[in-house]
Amino acid sequence: MEYDLIIGRYGEVGLKSPRVRGRFERKLVSNIKAKLKCEIRVSQARFYISPENFEEGLEKLDKIFGIVSYSPAISLKTDLEEIDKYLTEYVGELEKEGLITSETPFAIRCRRVGTHEMSSQEFAAYAGGVVIEKIGAPVNLSNPEITIYLEVREDETYIYHKKIPGPGGLPLGSQGRLVALISSGIDSPVAAYLMMKRGCAVTAIHFNNDPFSGPQVTENFNRLIDQLNEYSSGYPIRRKIVKYGEYLQKAKDEAPEKLTCVLCKSGMYKIASEVAKKEKALGIIDGSSVGQVASQTLPNILATRENAEFPILSPLIGLDKVEIEKIAKKIGTFPISELNDGGCSAVPKYPETNADLGRVHESIEAMDQDAEVKKVIDNLYPN
Numbered sequence: 383m384e385y386d387l388i389i390g391r392y393g394e395v396g397l398k399s400p401r402v403r404g405r406f407e408r409k410l411v412s413n414i415k416a417k418l419k420c421e422i423r424v425s426q427a428r429f430y431i432s433p434e435n436f437e438e439g440l441e442k443l444d445k446i447f448g449i450v451s452y453s454p455a456i457s458l459k460t461d462l463e464e465i466d467k468y469l470t471e472y473v474g475e476l477e478k479e480g481l482i483t484s485e486t487p488f489a490i491r492c493r494r495v496g497t498h499e500m501s502s503q504e505f506a507a508y509a510g511g512v513v514i515e516k517i518g519a520p521v522n523l524s525n526p527e528i529t530i531y532l533e534v535r536e537d538e539t540y541i542y543h544k545k546i547p548g549p550g551g552l553p554l555g556s557q558g559r560l561v562a563l564i565s566s567g568i569d570s571p572v573a574a575y576l577m578m579k580r581g582c583a584v585t586a587i588h589f590n591n592d593p594f595s596g597p598q599v600t601e602n603f604n605r606l607i608d609q610l611n612e613y614s615s616g617y618p619i620r621r622k623i624v625k626y627g628e629y630l631q632k633a634k635d636e637a638p639e640k641l642t643c644v645l646c647k648s649g650m651y652k653i654a655s656e657v658a659k660k661e662k663a664l665g666i667i668d669g670s671s672v673g674q675v676a677s678q679t680l681p682n683i684l685a686t687r688e689n690a691e692f693p694i695l696s697p698l699i700g701l702d703k704v705e706i707e708k709i710a711k712k713i714g715t716f717p718i719s720e721l722n723d724g725g726c727s728a729v730p731k732y733p734e735t736n737a738d739l740g741r742v743h744e745s746i747e748a749m750d751q752d753a754e755v756k757k758v759i760d761n762l763y764p765n
């Protein structure tokens with residue numbers, strides 16, 4: 383089929399007030415243009431996109447948040463003779479592709495904006511007649527096997543038959559920035575993806591636990607970010623790699639062994655809070671899911687988060703592993719997270735699962751956590 387443009391649709395953005403909608407539309411247009419060489423016209427909740435490379439356009443729109451669906455289409459003048467000519471050709475192409483035969487029940491759906499001599503129903507009936515004339519297929523409005531859409535907008539008309547689902551959500555960057563804690567595991571990249579889908583730009587922090595973990599962990603982190611960057615058009619993910627070995631050593635030396643993981647996580651949130659200030663971010667994302675591992679019991683969640691200065695958003699908190707893995711597979715991070723990273727040797731044999739706040743406070747003081755956090759931040763942002 384010789385398509386000449388792609389019609390993109392947004393969902394939730396359309397529910398906003400006109401002023402907010404205008405801002406979101408501009409953001410969406412600039413995000414599309416950051417990824418795709420194209421011309422874009424916006425009109426009445428539709429994006430009319432003319433990409434330089436059509437196939438590339440179809441592929442890339444699949445990863446731009448805010449787009450709910452899109453359709454490759456042909457455009458023509460709003461004129462009955464033109465509709466006759468182009469629709470006849472269109473049906474001929476569908477026939478060649480095996481999508482319609484003389485037996486295939488079909489429907490025409492017409493949407494119309496503007497002033498015309500015919501109603502939408504009359505346009506649809508006319509177009510139905512063209513299809514019957516060309517191929518003799520039966521009309522079936524309640525249960526069609528193929529639907530051909532006719533979109534009549536003032537003096538331009540568009541014909542298409544496919545509605546490809548987009549990723550949905552809100553345009554990236556429309557909701558400000560968050561700092562995402564990304565390990566090399568399955569969960570945290572999914573958490574970051576879900577918040578990106580809600581329009582949040584991301585700065586990713588990774589804690590390199592060397593000598594308690596090997597270089598593979600950080601390599602996997604970098605590969606995960608490369609994969610997530612497929613979805614970051616307009617707002618590429620910023621990366622920060624934190625040297626965390628010294629902090630962990632201090633925790634092991636000065637606090638009860640059992641509490642290492644609690645102190646590790648509590649330090650991460652404090653450091654993430656400092657990074658959030660530097661990055662002008664408004665919150666922190668992590669990949670916790672209640673009860674999944676030792677550090678994610680409710681008492682440990684309380685003990686590790688109580689001193690963080692920013693809200694910690696955990697979009698996976700109520701999901702179970704199978705649900706999280708399903709998303710990881712869909713977004714392409716799963717096979718990277720599955721690579722063996724050698725794990726973390728700082729994890730004690732019996733990590734605390736029911737952290738007592740009093741003992742955690744004592745340990746935080748014993749290891750002089752604030753001083754250790756400051757060292758890490760000075761190292762990350764030398765001035």
Ligand SMILES: Nc1ncnc2c1ncn2[C@@H]1O[C@H](COP(=O)(O)OP(=O)(O)OP(=O)(O)O)[C@@H](O)[C@H]1O
Pocket residue numbers: 562563564565566567568569570571587588589590591650667668669670674675677678
């Ligand atoms: N090395 C790290 N660097 C950055 N963030 C980390 C690191 N380790 C853990 N986190 C953050 O803490 C969250 C909980 O980590 P934890 O190790 O308890 O669970 P997990 O189930 O192994 O998580 P994940 O699958 O994301 O690695 C992670 O989802 C991530 O957001």
